[in-house]
Structure formats: C-alpha cells, structure tokens
Amino acid sequence: MxxxxxxxxxxxxxxxxxxxxxxxxxxxxxxxxxxxxxxxxxxxxxxxxxDPERLDAHRFEALHAEGQGLFAAGAHDKAFTVLGGALELWRGPAMEDVPVSPTVRTAAERLEEARLAAAELRIEASHRIGGHLATLAELRALRDSNPLREGLWEKEMTALLESGRRAEALDVYQRARRVFQDELGLEPGTALRDLQQLILTGGSARSGRF
Structure with missing residues (x-):
C-alpha cells in the first residue's frame, strides 16, 4: 500500500x-x-x-435467460414481456463509460451480441402471438444496423407475408440480395431463397417452416 x-x-x-x-x-x-x-x-x-442484482448487465442476462426459457416453453406472450423488460435496461452501448481494455472489449461485445439476440427473440415472440406489424418498425431499425444478419431479413419478409403484403416481402428479398452480393459477393442463404419461393408460389409462412 x-x-x-x-x-x-x-x-x-x-x-x-x-x-x-x-x-x-x-x-x-x-x-x-x-x-x-x-x-x-x-x-x-x-x-x-x-450485489450482482445492482448491476444492469446481470439483471439483463437473467431476464434474457428467463425470456428464452419462456419462449422455448411456448409462452410467447410472457416471453415478449420479459424480453422487453430486459431490453429496457439498456441506456446505450455496453460499457461505454468504462476505460477500454481487451477484457472490457470482449465483455462489451458479448453483451451487445446478447442484446441483439434478445431483440430478435422478442420480435419472434411478437410474431408468434400475431403481432407481425407491431414490431415492424423496430425490426427494420435492427436490420438497418445489422444488414448482414440474414435472420432479420427473413423475419421482415415473414411479417409482411403474414400481413398480406406479398409484393413488399418480395421487394425486401431483392434488397437483401443486393446487400449480400455487394458486401459479400454471395447470394442469400437457403432460408431466404426458400421463403422467396414460398411467396412466389402463394404459400403461407404458417404452412411452411418459417
């Protein structure tokens, strides 16, 4: 000392x-x-x-895990509420006021990935209880911030399809295709291509695997 x-x-x-x-x-x-x-x-x-309960990060992770469990059990309405509570704990980027170090950077990246996963699952829970359009604006903002996350494009197409907006869903596919070609030099993955075909043939996401 x-x-x-x-x-x-x-x-x-x-x-x-x-x-x-x-x-x-x-x-x-x-x-x-x-x-x-x-x-x-x-x-x-x-x-x-x-006390870990005083840490927002700890409380977020606990609520995220609870939401995942509820979703897996089919309690989609409860999962939607719990995951919303988890996301409300965020005030900005993870650990933005903590001096940067390799350890802090790794922890912040892990938390940001968990935040994105929680947001995706909350949107999926909303879709499962029929709220396809209720979270559409949130979904689009999330997709704009993460344009290479294929699952977000898929969720947007599904939301539009289930709301009877097939033409818009196909437009979303074309935008996704351009992004993947421009950024990665690749075509969209199997899930997006299959969803496009489902829309073109007049199918429903409920009748497929989406």
Missing part, C-alpha cells in the same frame, strides 16, 4: 491520509457506501463486495 514519505524529524499531521486512502474515500462516496459494506478493508488492502 502506498504512503507519503516522512522525513526524519518531521511530524505528519494527524489527519493526513495516504493516496490510497483518499482514493478509497472518493470511491465510497461514488458508490454511496456510507456503512462501508461494499468496499471493505481486508488485509493487505481492500475488497469490493457488490
């Missing part, structure tokens, strides 16, 4: 604190740790004791 130097014959002030103690005091103030139960003294230094 750091402490200020003391010269021979000098008499340090009684209230003088070393730099580490000063940092600890500031941190306790920031944490609201008046009773000193979060940042506790433990030789040879200090230990941070933090």
């Amino acid at each position: 750091l402490s200020p130097p003391v010269c021979p014959g000098s008499h340090p002030q009684r209230d003088q604190r070393n730099p580490v103690q000063q940092y600890v005091m500031r941190l306790r103030r920031r944490l609201g740790d008046r009773d000193r139960t979060m940042l506790v003294t433990k030789a040879p230094g200090y230990r941070l004791v933090f």
Whole structure:
C-alpha cells in the first residue's frame, strides 16, 4: 500500500491520509457506501463486495435467460414481456463509460451480441402471438444496423407475408440480395431463397417452416 514519505524529524499531521486512502474515500462516496459494506478493508488492502442484482448487465442476462426459457416453453406472450423488460435496461452501448481494455472489449461485445439476440427473440415472440406489424418498425431499425444478419431479413419478409403484403416481402428479398452480393459477393442463404419461393408460389409462412 502506498504512503507519503516522512522525513526524519518531521511530524505528519494527524489527519493526513495516504493516496490510497483518499482514493478509497472518493470511491465510497461514488458508490454511496456510507456503512462501508461494499468496499471493505481486508488485509493487505481492500475488497469490493457488490450485489450482482445492482448491476444492469446481470439483471439483463437473467431476464434474457428467463425470456428464452419462456419462449422455448411456448409462452410467447410472457416471453415478449420479459424480453422487453430486459431490453429496457439498456441506456446505450455496453460499457461505454468504462476505460477500454481487451477484457472490457470482449465483455462489451458479448453483451451487445446478447442484446441483439434478445431483440430478435422478442420480435419472434411478437410474431408468434400475431403481432407481425407491431414490431415492424423496430425490426427494420435492427436490420438497418445489422444488414448482414440474414435472420432479420427473413423475419421482415415473414411479417409482411403474414400481413398480406406479398409484393413488399418480395421487394425486401431483392434488397437483401443486393446487400449480400455487394458486401459479400454471395447470394442469400437457403432460408431466404426458400421463403422467396414460398411467396412466389402463394404459400403461407404458417404452412411452411418459417
């Protein structure tokens, strides 16, 4: 632990604190740790004791997992609500106010991927309970931010198909095809091509596997 130097014959002030103690005091103030139960003294230094339930990231992951379980069990309406609660915890990019390091970057990327997965699953839950158009604007915004995520194009086409807007669904396929050709030099995957054929032949997403 750091402490200020003391010269021979000098008499340090009684209230003088070393730099580490000063940092600890500031941190306790920031944490609201008046009773000193979060940042506790433990030789040879200090230990941070933090309730995970106070962390938005922990609460998000718990709600995301709960939503996944509800969706898998067929409780799509409940999954939609729980996943919405998970997404409401976000205030911006993951860990945007934390100094960047390889560990922080990896954790932030993992959280952002989980956020996207939760948003996708919530939209899918909405579709399962008949809300194809209710989340269409949200879906399009998500797709615009992630244009190479094929599942988002598929969900948009399905939403339009199930709402009787076949021509628009086919237009979405053509836009997706251009994006994949321009960005990757590839045709859309099997799922999108099969969905296009289903639309062209007058089929329904409910009658297919989508």
